[in-house]
Amino acid sequence: MSLRTLLRHETILALVAVVLLVALAFQSAQFFTGANLLNQGRLMTEVGLVAIIMTFVIITGGIDLSVGSILGLTAILTGVFWQNLGLPLMAAAGLAIAVGTFCGFVNGFVITRFGVPPLIATLATLALYRGLAEGISQARSVRGYPDWFYVLGQGNILGVPTQLWILIAFAILASVLLAATRIGRSIYAIGANEVAAFFSGLPVNRTKIAVYTASGFAAALAGVIFVSRVSTTRSDMGTGLELDAITAVVLGGTSIYGGRGSVIGTLIGLVVIQSLKNGLSLAGIKAEGTAVLIGLMLIGAILMTTAFNKRRA
Amino acid sequence: MRRSMMTTLLALALSAGTSHAAPVWTGADDQPTSPLACDGAPAAAAPVAYNGGTPAKAPERKGKTIKVVDVPKLVGIGYFNSTSQGVKEAAKELGTVDAKTDGSTKANIDDQITLIDNYITSGVDGILFSANDPVAIAPVLKKALAAGINVVGYDADAEPDARQWFVNPATPNGVAKSLIDTLAKEIGEDGSFAIVTSTFTTPNQARWIAEMSAYQAKCYPKMTWLETVEAQEDNILSFNQANTLINKYGSDMKGIIGMTSVATPAAADAVTQAGQCGKVSVVGLATPNPMKPYIKDGCVKSAILWSTVDLGYAAMQALRASADGTLKPGDKTFKAGRLGELQIINGSQILLGSPAVFTKDNVDTFDF
Known part of the structure; x- marks a missing residue:
């Protein structure tokens, strides 16, 4: 992984982001105001938390599709622990986050111990955790x-x-x-070449389990924040969140094959998507139009990464 | 180790489905019910003081053209296409409204909240909404009121103080009475039946089922409620679920109630294909167009629904009137254009009227 390619993708994306912000500011007077930008920050926090750790997961060459379901399960458990078990809310939220983190650990365990491809393993737990959330909540919302x-x-x-x-x-x-620790470098090494990493004596399985556990934690934390933001819990919370997070990560220049990527890229990706959604909506473009544009941008980003790789090779 | 891991997971998954289920899960919610009298005597409605919200420092909008956005639960399905059509119709008739419909293609609370938030920032004068969740949508609607925006709900309500008015298509206990009475007429007062609903999480359906359960227990105690199944407002799934019910209960099941405009025609189709016309009755909520073939060939006697076009129309009228100040807290009735005087109930709900019953004689006069 050369630092130069990394910088180039992110620099270009950052430039795109700046151009976009300026363009959107001209489209709508309400866009570039402190209140609106801070509000957008509020709205993108949950996806942001998940996307940051998703970057780690994707750099190892894996993927975590179960994050939306973990978010839903944590949200439901926060409500159930608090209302039905009578725990103090702080403890209930803490315990729910612990369960969410454990869900992430289970993902990592199944992937490393049984050698199940991450796509399949987390597709299974996506259904499993959502099913648990629905079963436990029995369609009842916890409010108040x-x-x-x-x-x-x-x-x-x-x-x-x-x-x-x-x-x-x-x-x-x-x-x-x-970027600056041994764990981080191990993550890149695993994604670049897992077999080589293993024979270099890196703790491949332990690192992967840690990454999926962290992903569970991020989703769980996002779940509690989401409950607090919308003031209710429902078992269908977080549906489709995994796709939003993966979109931001990939747009941010992280290679879906692993080995390359950065947190800063993901953050720029997030900002681009959120400001596009917000700015276009303020400029009077309907949700469908925005979805098309984001799809096109994603294809553009992938073409850009591929082009760089070819040049490098 | 491997085996015990998988077994634990499996046990965990299975226990989620069973350990928390009430003995007979009907798909109802937890809210209190208020079944109507069996003979249809109107309940003495206690007058309730206005309990809706008020926009803060709303600018004078009387007579001025206002910008309104209509945010349904989701876009792209027949039901909300027709409410949107009603909104446009009213806007055109009023002449001083610039209305558009925008929504997510999925019934998702987060998408809906974000969308409304953006429209508040962009500075609209009015918001019409159909809530995916009454509590989750409340903070953003309160923000709209605080920004001086007129807010009116239709189809699915939010917490009362988060909006000004809500156009109620039909009271839940009214819907429950219509459905159960129609069913009792077709299968007898001691028949057994099953229900195909959307999901247990959908607030409207859950509310109606709770009321149906209370009304049936009160007025037709001999009826047997076999099962409630989920079908996600999905055509194929609804058909399969209805088919499974027919095979599972055979001649023990006399009727199926469809709770959504997707489930009812799918159930009718399943009954027709299984050759059970006349043996298994289908009643339910449905838009008239998809029900026409089944009603005409006699397999289904009736379908029930309010006019979704009128629903959107009344909501738009209410929004314009509250922006003008002609509809104000304390009013007992509201004059909604071509719909005439509508009654105001429960403090701040405008009642659209009794649900319409589509039968062989009148189904051709409806087109939506």
Whole structure:
């Protein structure tokens, strides 16, 4: 992996993002305002948390389709633990996050121990965890949380949405972890060539399990934030979230074959998608039109990565 | 190790389906029910004070052209195409409304919230909505009210203080009474029946099923409720589920109730193909067009639904009137253009009227 190619994809994407922001600002006077941008940050936090760890997963050459279901399961469990088991809300949320993290661990365990391809394993748990969420909730929503809980999803700290602070902290931590530690380098090595990594004495299975567990944790944390933002729990929460996250990761230049990618790229990808959705909507374009544009951008991003790879080879 | 892992997973998955299920799961919600009198005597409605919200510092909109966005649960299905048609019809008739419909192609709470949020930022004057979840949508609607936007719901409500008015297509206990009475007329007061619904999570269907269960227990205690099955508003799945019910219960099952405009025609199709016309009755909620063949060949006697076009039409009328200040808290009735005077119930709900019953005699006069 050469640093130069990495920088090039991200630099181009960053330029695209800047051009896009300027263009959208001209399209609609309401777009480039502090209130709107902060609000967009609030709306993209859940996908953002999941996408950051999804970057790790995809760099190892894997994929995690179960994140949306883990989000739904965590949301339901937060409500059930709190209302039906009578736990304090803080403990209920903590316990639910623990279960969500364990779900991620199960993904990693099944993938590494039984050698199931990640696509199949997490496709199975996508159904399994969603089924659990629906079975446990029995279609009943849990509502009426205490006011302090809404600070997390609806409140501000120092004028910035609470969850955006969490996303920022998470992003910094993940960037450092991936770019500047042994674990990060192991992740790249596994994605680039798993067999070589194994024979170089890297803890391949342990690293992969850790990555999927972290993915479960991120989805679970996003679940609790989501509950706080919409003030209710439903078992269908987070449906389709995995696709939004993967879109951001791939748009951000992470190779779906593994071995290449970065957290900063994913973050730029996220910003591009979110500002496109928001800006086009403000400019009066309907949701269908936006979906088409995002699809085209994604194809463009993949063509760009492929072109770079050819030149390098 | 391998085996025990898989066994644990399997056990976990299975227990989720069974351990939490109530003895007879009917697909109902937890809210209190209020079944109507069996003979149809109108309940004494206690007057309720206005409980809707009020837009803060709304600018003077009387007589000015207003920009309105209509956000249904999802776009691309017949039901909401026809409500959108009603919205446009009213907008055209009023002449001072610039209305458009925009929504996600999936009935997804997050997409719906984000979409509404964007329209608030873009500065519309009015929002019409059909909520995917009454509580989840409330914060964003309150934000709209705080921004001085007029907010009116239709089809599926939000919490009352998160919108000004809600156009109620039919009261849940009214729907329940129509369905169960029609069923009782066809299969007798001691028949057994099953239900095909969308999903247990859909608030409207869950509410109706809760009311149906209460009304049936009160007025037809000898009826047997066999089972409620989910079919996701999916054509093929609805047909398969109905078919499974026919095979499973055989002559023990006298009727099927379809809870969605997809499930009812699919159930009718399943009964027709199984050669059970006349032996298994199908009643349910359905738009008239897909039911025409079954009603005409006599396999289905009737289908029930409100006019979805009128629903969108009334919602648009209510929005314009509340922006003008002609519809205000405390009103008992509301004059909705060509629909005439509509009754206001429960503080802030505009009642569209009784659901229409489509039979062999009148089905050709409807086209939606």
